[in-house]
Amino acid sequence: MSSARGGAVVRSARRGAVRAGLLAAALAALVSTTATAAPAALAETPAPRPAAVQADVPAGVTAGVAVFDRQTGTFTEQLNTAGQFRSASVVKLLIALDVLWNRSPDALPAADRARIDTMLRGSDDTAASTFWSNNGSGAIVDRMVTRLGLTDTLRPPSTHPGYWGYTALSARDTVKIYRHLLDSAPAATRDYLLGNLRQSTRCATDGYDQHFGIAGSFNRPWAVKQGWSGFSSGGCTATTPTATAAAAKEPAATAARTAAGADAVDLSRPALHTTGVVGAGDRSIVAVFTLHPSGTSYGKAYTDIGRLTRSLNVPGATRPAGTWIGTWGSGVRVRAQATTASSTLTTLPAGVEVLVDCQRRGQQVSEPPYVNDWWAHLPQYGGHMTNIYLSVPENQVPGVPVC
Template sequence: MLRGSDDAAGSTLWANNGSGAIVDRMVTRLGLTDTVRPPSIHPGYWGYTALSARDTVKIYRYLLDSAPAAIRDYVLGNLRQSTRCATDGYDQHFGIAGSFNRPWAVKQGWSGLSSGGCTATTATATNEPAGAVARTPAGAEAVDLARPALHTTGVVGAGDRSIVAVFTQHPGGTSYGKAHTDVGRLTRSLNVPGAPRPAGTWTGTWGSGVRVRTQATTASGTVTTLPAGVEVLAGCQKRGQQVSVPPYTDDWWAHLPQYGGYMTDIYLSVPENQVPGVPV
């Protein structure tokens, strides 16, 4: 659950440890003020537990400052191993994971969005929502369960220097690529002490089903498929196989350090064949 956001694991933990009583215990133990169990219309859906960015920061502070060392090391140790592809194949490396270099430990949340493209060795799904959504002070019944949610949380920097919690909701029908880009821009706009930022140029993309390859050729293996319209970080670029998408032809490929592979520059939203300012 900590590394791959495995819904089945979450459901097992929820059922075996008291369901909503888990939330009540943690509210008391950690002094949370914005957190309540799922609303009465969805009593068994752990993903609809209401919480806020403020309470999420309190949870990380508890882990860092108050929790027994064995618990802290177990939880954060697993969050440091967060996989790009969740157990159900969802691309969960948005926000913090894309905005800062390691070291970081992240736990993400989402609901109402389909990432597409990411692959995982196994795939499981349940009827439990995967993300938790922010609420108003009126309580769980006031949680907006309709709009897509995308949240990024974690600790960043050497010695877990900073805690980051960014909670967002988006208009109905928003694509994952658009939400991913917006959360990334918002996260990168924060002044986060000690957070190392990756070198490169953030660039928009166009097209759907655009593949990230192991090498600068369409014959090489596929690392992942980009969400439609997502913004990517180009670290460097080189000439490779010529690609034609009429009326465009381009033999430049950008290396995307966040994905560990190459994409043809033809699908980057730049006027030239190369990305301006990105080194060869």
């Protein structure tokens, strides 16, 4: 159906273990473990928290976090704000700003405007590589460091000059980039670039689901630029990038640390970053950079950065209603209706948590030895998934209302 799984005997044994464990725990806690992979849980959306509470970083994750409230001019969250991370696709903000420096978006050639659109909305690597090559490569970063007064940002190491994703970037410098865009850039530039970031597509052009972190934690309005590096599969079905464009972001999963001013930047562990603005009037700027243990799956990292982002004090943000529930299996489809005959909207990253706001009866689905006719509604995807792949023992999830 929609999952790559082991034999029936293994599935039954694993599922049995899960059920036994859950019978020993209080059902009211609504916490479960997956049948095949990452720890999963039902977790209510956290209530707003006081500014004094720091970010809740999942075990094993290295993070750099900054949340800036533009209304008060103060930071509500600061954690390792000067820590340098390889930027992955977040550097595309600097690439776009460099193209538009002292230049109106209306003056761009049609081809360049199309490249910026797809680079910011779908995080397209080919577009970024074209600008990088045509506009001086690392000199782009040098120019923007001077123009914006960035303190932690460095061009890629001399050993990898073509790899724009190896640009060093910090949470506090990212806040500066967004503050420039919001408060100093010409209105036409601000509206054009933020307009693209508001239209971020769920599936990036390289096949990764990029609506993690900010996009998954808060209701619109938001505008985001995400980054990822060091993963093998991202969930969505999309166009496969060319080898050249993909290499510009990530040449090898085993890349070593390098010198030339970037020796403090980890180039090997999987990286996942969420940055952007949130709330009416773009009140809060949020920058969350994370590194994960080697071998971490995309779904696990996606879940961890989601939990971290949801823990933050973000003034002006509103949080979607529902219950966060773990999933298991790979290639799990989200469909337009509660039936396998309806169209597939997307697939889920393997083992990721999803927000469920209600459930309904639909087509009976069989995945031996399991049979279930309950379907979960996922408001952030605008579709449904069969409850079989939710990490709970019951066919109908306790505590989740009927649609």
